Structures are given as structure tokens and as C-alpha cells.
Amino acid sequence: MATAPTDIEREFVDSFLGDREALDGYRREVDESGLVEHLERETAWFWDAVKGETARGGRYNTGRVTGRDGYDEGLYLYSIVRALKPDVAVETGVCNGVSTAFLLLALKENGRGTLHSIDYPEIAGEDYAPDELWEGKGGAVIPPGKESGWMIPDELKEGWDLRLGKSQDELPPLLEGLGEIDLFMHDSEHSYECMSFEFATAYPALREGGVLIADDITENAAMAEFAEAHGRAPIPIGAKMAFLVK
Secondary structure, eight states, X not given: OOOOOOHHHHHHIIIIIOOHHHHHHHHHHHHHHTHHHHHHHHHHHHHHHTTTOEETTEEOOOTTTTSOSSSHHHHHHHHHHHHHOOSEEEEEOOTTOHHHHHHHHHHHHHTOOEEEEEEOOOBTTOOXXXXXXXXXXXXXOBOTTOOTTTTSOGGGGGGEEEEESOHHHHHHHHHHHHOSEEEEEEOXXXXXXXXXXXXXXXXXXXEEXXXXXXXXXXXXXXXXXXXXXXXXXXXXXXXXXEEEEO
């Protein structure tokens, strides 16, 4: 029996996708891919790996230390990429790779496109200088001995370009080298300054009709102010995630 669409699902279909059957089809593709089951296995391993480790300011006591809570947002990310069919996509913030995996799965299904990602990871149990990580950073960490995106299935990494460093340093030269892009996703440092910088840097490179996505938009007013300044209405795909179309 089909479930009634949520408000987020209804707005996503009405404002962007235009077809509820298309969303149902994308959901079936994700289900049949086995990605969610893979991520669940890796998440179970993650919790065992970081058991007893301490984070900055206390123990890992948040349900989002893997970088994602549930997979509804992943479905919407997958659907955006499937519908948009980007040739060039850029993402800041990878961590363990949950969201990245959905983006890459969609690119693989499209049969085209490359995802260029930037990440500045925090490794569980390691010490960092006071100013090395942004002050408001939450608990999303990578287990000791693992690298950014370690949760991503190997078969999805063919269309993936990963570079390590802070977006403030890495994003401008990356965009300069790429030229026009089709999709940009912010999921790195969720400070007002960094989010505003990334939006202002990526938007000029985004083609008309391209998509800009941001996570943790409730942390500050950066996304709301940027959207208003450009006459765009953010479309929510989660409690803290939204996107706009240029």
C-alpha cells in the first residue's frame, strides 16, 4: 500500500521533479542497488570502531556522527542528480561518504558525469589545534585508520575526484579549472562565513538551470540570505537541507 507523500516530498515533486512516478522509480532504483544495506553494515562497523573514543568536548553522543541521519535526504539527492544529469558536479564535505555515495550512485545510473569533492576530515581520537577545525563543528568524524569517503562502495568511485583541504583554499582553483558546473553541494564547514563564501564562489560557475544544495542550513542565515539576494526560493529536502535552482 502506497504511503501518503510528506510535505517535503510533495514540494519536491511540485517544485522540481514534476512527476511523482519518477520519484517512485528513483526510490526503486535505490532500493534495488543495495546501497542502503551496504551503508547500514558500514555504520554498524563505525559505531564499534569509535566506541570509547572521545571527541572534542566530550564523547560521541549524537546520532549523526557518521554524517547522516536516515536516508530520505539521500533519496532526494539521488533524484536531483538523476533528473538533472550533471556532467560536472562539485561537493564540499565528504566525511564518511554517506551523501557522496548517493550522488555517485546516481551518476553511475546516468552513465555520465564526474563528482569533484573537497574534504577536510576529522579523525576520531586525534588531537587538533584549537583553530584547526571550526568552532561550531559537530560530531561527524572518520574512524581511525579510514579515509574520507571510506563508506562508498568501490564500484561507485570510478566517477569520483577527491581532494583534501579546506574549501576556502581548494574550491577557487578547482572551479577555475573546471569552468562551468551543473551542480554544487555544500556540506563542509557550516559556519556563516564558510557557507557564504562557498555560495558566492560556486554560484557564478553554476550554469543556468543548475542546482545548488546546502546541508545544515538552520545553523545560520547564509542560505536564506543568499537565496533572497538571488530571487530564489530554497526547496527543502530534509529538516536542515535544501536546494535552489539557478
